[in-house]
Amino acid sequence: MLERWLTERVVSLMSVFPVVMLQGARQVGKTTLAQQLITRGYLKHYYSFDDPATLEAATSDPAGFIETLPPGSVLDEVQRVPEVLLPLKARIDREREVGQFVLTGSANPIARFRMGEPLVGRMGAVTLYPLSQGEQVGKRERWLEQALQGQILHVEAEQDNLWERVVKGGYPNAVLAPAPPARTEWLNGYLDTLLTREVRELAEVQQVSELVLLTRLLAANSAQLLNQASLSRECGIPQTTLRRYVSLLEAMFLLTRVPAWYTNISQRLLKTPKILLNDTGITCALLDVDENRLLQDPLLRGRMLENFVGMELLKQIEFTGQRVRLYHFRTASGHEVDFVLEKASGEVVGVEVKASSRLDADDFRGLRFLQSVVRERWQVGVVFYTGTKTLPFGERLWAQPVSALWETV
Template sequence: MFPRHLIDPIRTALRERPVVLLLGARQVGKSTLAQGLVAQGLLDRYLTLDDLALLAAALEDPQGFLAGLRGRVVLDEVQRAPGLLLPLKALVDRDRRPGRFLLTGSANLLALPKASEFLVGRVALFTLWPLSQGEMEGRKEGFLAALFGEELPPIQGEGRLPLDRLLRGGYPEAVGLSPEGRGRWFRDYLATLLAREVRELSQIERLPELARLYTLLAGRPMALLNWAELGRSLGLPATTLKRYFALLETLFLVRTLPPWEANLGKRLVKSPKVHPTDTGLALHTLGLDAGRLETDRSLLGGVLEAFVAMEITKQAGYAPFPVGLFHYRSHTGEEVDLLLEGPGGRVVGLEVKARGSVRGEDFRGLKGLAQALGPRFHRGVVLYLGRESVPFGPNLHALPLEALWRL
């Protein structure tokens, strides 16, 4: 079993808040984490609404179901009975003792109608993503703390493309399988997820079109979201396309990276970027193995950038301070792959290069960002596939990709 770094913030929240909500895709380890908290004595009972008898009771009489619960309770897969949320709100408003409920959901409850208004101000919210590289290696990453610290410690890289990391993804059950076994797991996972979860969440019968949309997005990692282009590619009207896209987000299969819109006195591109949440699942869906990925350099750059974005997203969930993740692109062509906003509004820019060497021109976007931000600009970093940590001027550095999980 892999250690999950999110468990410490969840323990703290259970001591402070009446309800903790843990969201995440199917098979990322939510149930295992929740059962571990019961075993440690922080919660008393584990109940899952995948149990048909419990689900029937929760759907038939939500208020009576909750009234009959005693002690500190885990309610797993609570999205299957959204009618529980309104009586839960009333129950918690009468008694706000901390640690009363841990709710988990494999669909984003905040995207369900009226759910967010029942939960606002009452819950501590966490998202469990597939395993981070640090979790797979049994170490707690310090990358974000290092980025916003005073000095970047040197690190030695391996000097190679981490194809194995990109292809295995982070689903706990899949990472230890052979490539052939993992391929079968990914195929079955996507098919059953779409068949089961989508029909519970929305009246969609044309599942092949939803799968086609995911495949199209997987093949354009970190592209700007362009509804017209996607609609033309799939032959779908805008209303249907947006509904399908929202479902993929709700199921944690894709994620949008918002643009950074600080007042810089210039026009910025305001479209979000879109990327898959797990490169292993995305690459399997595209039918790509190590050989084909390594030769397709145009796709490789986007996949590597999506990989970095998700590693930072995972680490931000258990970082010692809040970190916002964005992209930056101006209408005049200045661009930074990833922009991190941390303590005190300080900004770190990240560029991701699928090459073993770094050139001065790779810092052009970071230098433009530094000039625009002035003292708010803390540091600019290019992550690359080389071995050495190299300074490239004041507050500008090239770091091996392994800094993500080994700093």
């Protein structure tokens, strides 16, 4: 069984809050993580609302169901029974002990259903993403922690299997599939179930085919600015409907918006968010893309690698628990940085992604500009590329192999 680095953070939150919400897409491993907490003695009981009898008991008498729950219980897929949240709040208000319940949800209860409102101040929330590259090989990544301290390790690594990693993604069933055909079959089946059946549990979708088409278009435009007007014209979906679909995909943890980073500087900044699909394996399945296709299509290859790196950064932000936000940076004058990591205390790290084994000084143009903007808050700027060596390109500017993200341990 693969170790999930988020486990430690969940345990930490259980020592602070009466309730911890573990959220994430279907099949990313939430149930497995929750059951591991039971095995290790942090929790004692497990209830799944995917079980018809448990679902019926909770929906027929939400208050009675909550009152009879023993402390130390997991409630799995709680978005299916939002009615239990108010009774849970009432119980927590009477019994303020920490670590009483862990809830899991495959649809964002706060953003989508406003389910989390009754538990404000009583609940800690974390997001479980698909497996990180470090989790897949059993190495606890430290790249983010070190970069935020201005430190870069001299990693040298072969990248022969980089594109295999991109196409495989991080869903446990896809990672553990015995061969690529089995992996592709699982990914396609997962998407079919999610986009044509389970979506109906979350929202009223009149034309499922429209949602599928939009999801494929978003996959083709991953790691790009979210231009809803352009998408609306391309797929023929009214903008009001399209906005609702995008929010729905976010709520299902299939899509992440990366906001624009800006500060009070004279340059006019473009503040449109960038979109990332939450797994490159899913993205490649949506586009029917394999390793050979990626190697033949430079534009697609660049977008997939940027999406891949962005998601690895988000995973490290989540399991380290540091107060860090992920942004992108772009000015009207043409300066851009793929990703900006900013701590609440102000430190900034810049990241560029190049799907090439060759670099030159111009590849650092955006990072140098951002460095001049943030000045003393600058920690380090890195261009991740498909080469094998860590190389200096100026003061606190480095090129690193993409694999440094999980080889820095």
